[in-house]
Amino acid sequence: xxxxxxxxxxxxxxxxxxxxxxxxxxxxxxxxxxxxxxxxxxxxxxxxxxxxxxxxxxxxxxxxxxxxxxxxxxxxxxxxxxxxxxxxxxxxxxxxxxxxxxxxxxxxxxxxxxxxxxxxxxxxxxxxxxxxxxxxxxxxxxxxxxxxxxxxxxxxxxxxxxxxxxxxxxxxxxxxxxxxxxxxxxxxxxxxxxxxxxxxxxxxxxxxxxxxxxxxxxxxxxxxxxxxxxxxxxxxxxxxxxxxxxxxxxxxxxxxxxxxxxxxxxxxxxxxxxxxxxxxxxxxxxxxxxxxxxxxxxxxxxxxxxxxxxxxxxxxxxxxxxxxxxxxxxxxxxxxxxxxxxxxxxxxxxxxxxxxxxxxxxxxx
Amino acid sequence: xxxxxxxxxxxxxxxxxxxxxxxxxxxxxxxxxxxxxxxxxxxxxxxxxxxxxxxxxxxxxxxxxxxxxxxxxxxxxxxxxxxxxxxxxxxxxxxxxxxxxxxxxxxxxxxxxxxxxxxxxxxxxxxxxxxxxxxxxxxxxxxxxxxxxxxxxxxxxxxxxxxxxxxxxxxxxxxxxxxxxxxxxxxxxxxxxxxxxxxxxxxxxxxxxxxxxxxxxxxxxxxxxxxxxxxxxxxxxxxxxxxxxxx
Amino acid sequence: xxxxxxxxxxxxxxxxxxxxxxxxxxxxxxxxxxxxxxxxxxxxxxxxxxxxxxxxxxxxxxxxxxxxxxxxxxxxxxxxxxxxxxxxxxxxxxxxxxxxxxxxxxxxxxxxxxxxxxxxxxxxxxxxxxxxxxxxxxxxxxxxxxxxxxxxxxxxxxxxxxxxxxxxxxxxxxxxxxxxxxxxxxxxxxxxxxxxxxxxxxxxxxxxxxxxxxxxxxxxxxxxxxxxxxxxxxxxxxxxxxxxxxxxxxxxxxxxxxxxxxxxxxxxxxxxxxxxxxxxxxxxxxxxxxxxxxxxxxxxxxxxxxxxxxxxxxxxxxxxxxxxxxxxxxxxxxxxxxxxxxxxxxxxxxxxxxxxxxxxxxxxxxxxxxxxxxx
Numbered sequence: 001x002x003x004x005x006x007x008x009x010x011x012x013x014x015x016x017x018x019x020x021x022x023x024x025x026x027x028x029x030x031x032x033x034x035x036x037x038x039x040x041x042x043x044x045x046x047x048x049x050x051x052x053x054x055x056x057x058x059x060x061x062x063x064x065x066x067x068x069x070x071x072x073x074x075x076x077x078x079x080x081x082x083x084x085x086x087x088x089x090x091x092x093x094x095x096x097x098x099x100x101x102x103x104x105x106x107x108x109x110x111x112x113x114x115x116x117x118x119x120x121x122x123x124x125x126x127x128x129x130x131x132x133x134x135x136x137x138x139x140x141x142x143x144x145x146x147x148x149x150x151x152x153x154x155x156x157x158x159x160x161x162x163x164x165x166x167x168x169x170x171x172x173x174x175x176x177x178x179x180x181x182x183x184x185x186x187x188x189x190x191x192x193x194x195x196x197x198x199x200x201x202x203x204x205x206x207x208x209x210x211x212x213x214x215x216x217x218x219x220x221x222x223x224x225x226x227x228x229x230x231x232x233x234x235x236x237x238x239x240x241x242x243x244x245x246x247x248x249x250x251x252x253x254x255x256x257x258x259x260x261x262x263x264x265x266x267x268x269x270x271x272x273x274x275x276x277x278x279x280x281x282x283x284x285x286x287x288x289x290x291x292x293x294x295x296x297x298x299x300x301x302x303x304x305x306x307x308x309x310x311x312x313x314x315x316x317x318x319x320x321x322x323x324x325x326x327x328x329x330x331x332x333x334x335x336x337x338x339x340x341x342x343x344x345x346x347x348x349x350x351x352x353x354x355x356x357x358x359x360x361x362x363x364x365x
Numbered sequence: 366x367x368x369x370x371x372x373x374x375x376x377x378x379x380x381x382x383x384x385x386x387x388x389x390x391x392x393x394x395x396x397x398x399x400x401x402x403x404x405x406x407x408x409x410x411x412x413x414x415x416x417x418x419x420x421x422x423x424x425x426x427x428x429x430x431x432x433x434x435x436x437x438x439x440x441x442x443x444x445x446x447x448x449x450x451x452x453x454x455x456x457x458x459x460x461x462x463x464x465x466x467x468x469x470x471x472x473x474x475x476x477x478x479x480x481x482x483x484x485x486x487x488x489x490x491x492x493x494x495x496x497x498x499x500x501x502x503x504x505x506x507x508x509x510x511x512x513x514x515x516x517x518x519x520x521x522x523x524x525x526x527x528x529x530x531x532x533x534x535x536x537x538x539x540x541x542x543x544x545x546x547x548x549x550x551x552x553x554x555x556x557x558x559x560x561x562x563x564x565x566x567x568x569x570x571x572x573x574x575x576x577x578x579x580x581x582x583x584x585x586x587x588x589x590x591x592x593x594x595x596x597x598x599x600x601x602x603x604x605x606x607x608x609x610x611x612x
Numbered sequence: 613x614x615x616x617x618x619x620x621x622x623x624x625x626x627x628x629x630x631x632x633x634x635x636x637x638x639x640x641x642x643x644x645x646x647x648x649x650x651x652x653x654x655x656x657x658x659x660x661x662x663x664x665x666x667x668x669x670x671x672x673x674x675x676x677x678x679x680x681x682x683x684x685x686x687x688x689x690x691x692x693x694x695x696x697x698x699x700x701x702x703x704x705x706x707x708x709x710x711x712x713x714x715x716x717x718x719x720x721x722x723x724x725x726x727x728x729x730x731x732x733x734x735x736x737x738x739x740x741x742x743x744x745x746x747x748x749x750x751x752x753x754x755x756x757x758x759x760x761x762x763x764x765x766x767x768x769x770x771x772x773x774x775x776x777x778x779x780x781x782x783x784x785x786x787x788x789x790x791x792x793x794x795x796x797x798x799x800x801x802x803x804x805x806x807x808x809x810x811x812x813x814x815x816x817x818x819x820x821x822x823x824x825x826x827x828x829x830x831x832x833x834x835x836x837x838x839x840x841x842x843x844x845x846x847x848x849x850x851x852x853x854x855x856x857x858x859x860x861x862x863x864x865x866x867x868x869x870x871x872x873x874x875x876x877x878x879x880x881x882x883x884x885x886x887x888x889x890x891x892x893x894x895x896x897x898x899x900x901x902x903x904x905x906x907x908x909x910x911x912x913x914x915x916x917x918x919x920x921x922x923x924x925x926x927x928x929x930x931x932x933x934x935x936x937x938x939x940x941x942x943x944x945x946x947x948x949x950x951x952x953x954x955x956x957x958x959x960x961x962x963x964x965x966x967x968x969x970x971x972x973x974x975x976x977x978x979x980x981x982x983x984x985x986x987x
Contacts, residue, residue, distance in 0.1 A: 064444035129696055215724060347829055
């Protein structure tokens with residue numbers, strides 16, 4: 001059945017259909033609609049909703065929920081995201097699953113209350129101690145919010161690692177059509193590692209969870225080095241198996257746009273207009289920002305294409321542009337459309353098709 | 366009533382190599398014993414989840430034959446609150462923190478767990494020091510500071526029981542020591558009452574135990590016990606402060 | 613006046629801060645930062661500076677936020693466990709254009725990790741670890757003397773750019789004992805007066821109130837009237853820092869066919885490995901970034917174009933290698949020595965020169981899988 005709803009709510013319906021048991025969050029604009037959805041829909045269904053007292057608390061309350069075996073989700077926006085890294089680092093270290101929805105607003109600091117794409121780097125090269133990774137999914141429509149949150153739960157339990165859903169409020173606040181058809185995944189059979197009291201484990205043995213494997217030796221990880229090797233292998237496995245991306249009009253493209261989220265929607269519009277004018281443009285849209293789809297980009301670079309990275313970020317400093325540069329490895333020209341190209345100087349400024357088309361024309365001479 | 370003299374390690378304790386062993390004279394193992402013996406007596410070992418904080422108490426969960434977790438500094442109360450919501454009456458949540466963990470960085474988690482009235486049992490193992498990091502003054506530390514260090518904060522020691530007593534969601538607060546067999550029995554009784562409150566779902570409960578840290582206090586073990594009796598307990602009085610006298 | 617003493621790295625941090633006229637320290641004792649903490653608890657009050665013992669790292673960085681708004685130089689010291697807690701306020705400091713020096717002592721991670729040394733925080737140090745898109749200069753000493761010198765540079769750069777500066781070190785460097793010459797370094801150009809500090813309207817020379825905000829985006833301020841205006845200013849600042857503040861040390865780089873890239877304690881290991889390699893006739897050199905950001909990539913690009921191969925040496929899972937890949941832009945082979953190459957499996961394991969030499973030999977003989985893929 002097709003309904004009309006906003007992406008913020010689609011995140012909730014997706015979580016529910018994925019079997020999410022617990023949600024904990026601290027209100028911050030522009031993710032308050034997500035919090036409100038869970039506050040309204042979870043308790044009547046016997047699921048846990050907890051409003052925490054800060055984002056640091058959210059991350060650690062979630063650590064408790066997942067430690068107990070609950071399928072757990074949290075959500076936040078940029079200013080609150082800055083308080084998550086400590087918790088995320090401990091959750092990764094303890095090999096616990098968690099889904100984190102991050103809605104990006106202008107930054108740094110208090111920034112703006114409106115959209116941006118400025119948390120690309122802190123999501124893909126996480127800010128907490130230890131140099132770990134998490135899978136980052138980037139939906140660009142209401143339907144994708146619904147689908148990707150379900151995928152996120154599955155991937156986070158498959159790898160026992162948090163998964164981040166990175167979105168912008170101008171995607172999640174817009175009303176769109178959505179078909180609520182739950183996706184099925186083969187989740188790992190049970191959570192043998194969860195804490196419940198040793199009598200409730202099938203083997204009657206006690207379980208220990210820790211985020212300090214350099215301080216504590218366990219049967220599973222007898223030494224710090226064996227644990228680090230395990231983490232390393234896990235991240236390599238993610239890199240090898242979990243890359244997802246979409247290509248649009250890429251076959252004969254001489255200029256390749258690279259974008260995610262709302263700027264990918266803008267880019268599709270631009271490509272239509274460009275093609276109408278005879279410019280062979282195409283789009284590579286990463287669905288996983290990490291692991292990054294370097295392969296298709298490298299392929300087009302080797303064919304001699306040029307690249308236009310479209311991101312509502314300070315692209316000259318870093319972000320998506322860095323990953324494109326790594327993938328291209330010097331073989332092709334890369335141009336940028338950045339937040340400095342927004343259509344107006346206020347917090348509501350956005351990247352519009354006109355500006356992107358202008359730059360596209362400029363580089364396709 | 367004949368009392369059986371019990372000595373030796375509690376059954377639930379197993380020795381394992383650790384990066385952070387206890388110092389000679391440390392009373393953390395005695396503090397934990399009040400919990401372990403109670404759990405055994407009440408037949409709760411199959412249901413108990415033991416959450417340890419950071420610092421000197423970090424190795425404790427690895428030593429126990431109970432489901433447990435080594436929690437990040439200060440956060441055990443949050444993690445405990447969350448676990449309790451998942452498992453409800455099916456699990457008994459014990460949070461064992463020391464003062465530098467629970468009363469400094471852990472204040473937000475602790476105060477809000479109490480405000481919410483989450484029925485978890487927090488054991489605040491107060492040994493007035495930041496032991497494992499080399500003896501820095503803790504929120505519960507008072508007179509033992511070298512003269513050239515920072516001036517003592519006039520509000521120290523923090524009396525967490527006084528702070529929490531007003532919250533409606535708090536069902537039981539008590540403070541004891543383990544300086545003598547009599548003190549040990551009193552404190553164990555407080556721990557039992559606290560756990561029974563949790564079983565009854567009666568709200569947040571906390572037992573503070575004043576423990577010796579001879580290493581960091583630069584006192585002999587005997588002098589440490591004397592200091593607890595005469596100085597610490599002077600500022601942080603012993604007894605039951607809320608919900609006392611059984612459930 | 614110069615004075616020569618024997619000092620440990622953590623003492624050099626204190627001496628350097630005092631030489632730079634740091635007025636306030638805020639921190640809380642987390643291993644392995646506790647030695648600095650205890651040391652400064654004595655030295656700062658002795659020298660008339662403020663020592664504030666905070667209840668947690670998030671509290672410490674916010675105390676620093678307040679203190680720097682009042683104008684004096686301030687510093688915070690954190691360890692890897694606790695580093696995650698400061699990121700929100702770091703982001704606020706960047707938006708508000710405020711100077712703070714943050715010393716990070718790296719230890720094993722993630723999470724509580726280990727108490728011993730590591731170099732696992734390269735990516736969060738050199739990228740925006742908090743919300744938003746920004747960069748902060750990070751300095752990486754690899755000796756006690758350099759720790760003292762870079763502390764002074766850090767305060768200067770923080771004031772110069774009105775931005776936080778990170779001094780990234782590790783447990784080995786802060787605990788080693790080496791000769792230290794105490795000398796206040798003259799750093800130029802002279803810094804403008806801090807006319808933006810808050811002190812009460814009547815104390816401002818022009819009588820106009822000052823207003824510090826980290827909401828420059830939806831709050832118009834004296835410096836920036838709109839968000840776009842602010843973004844342009846921030847962007848420009850970061851690009852200028854990148855252009856002008858990169859620093860590195862090179863060792864036998866001129867004719868090097870294999871270039872080692874390393875910082876902190878692994879740079880010391882590489883200096884040893886370098887000598888061993890040269891003794892065997894291997895033309896090896898070392899590029900040691902002194903600024904991790906801005907990364908001194910140009911010198912690597914030049915070597916790459918001359919056909920050099922690269923070996924990044926870092927006691928972490930990944931990080932430094934990425935910046936070398938970005939610098940070299942596909943023009944050279946890159947191998948790496950990382951935490952999995954430690955000499956033993958316990959938390960005290962480290963990267964030893966022998967291992968570095970072994971990989972150099974492999975790289976030379978082309979027995980190495982070339983890194984083609986991206987991240």
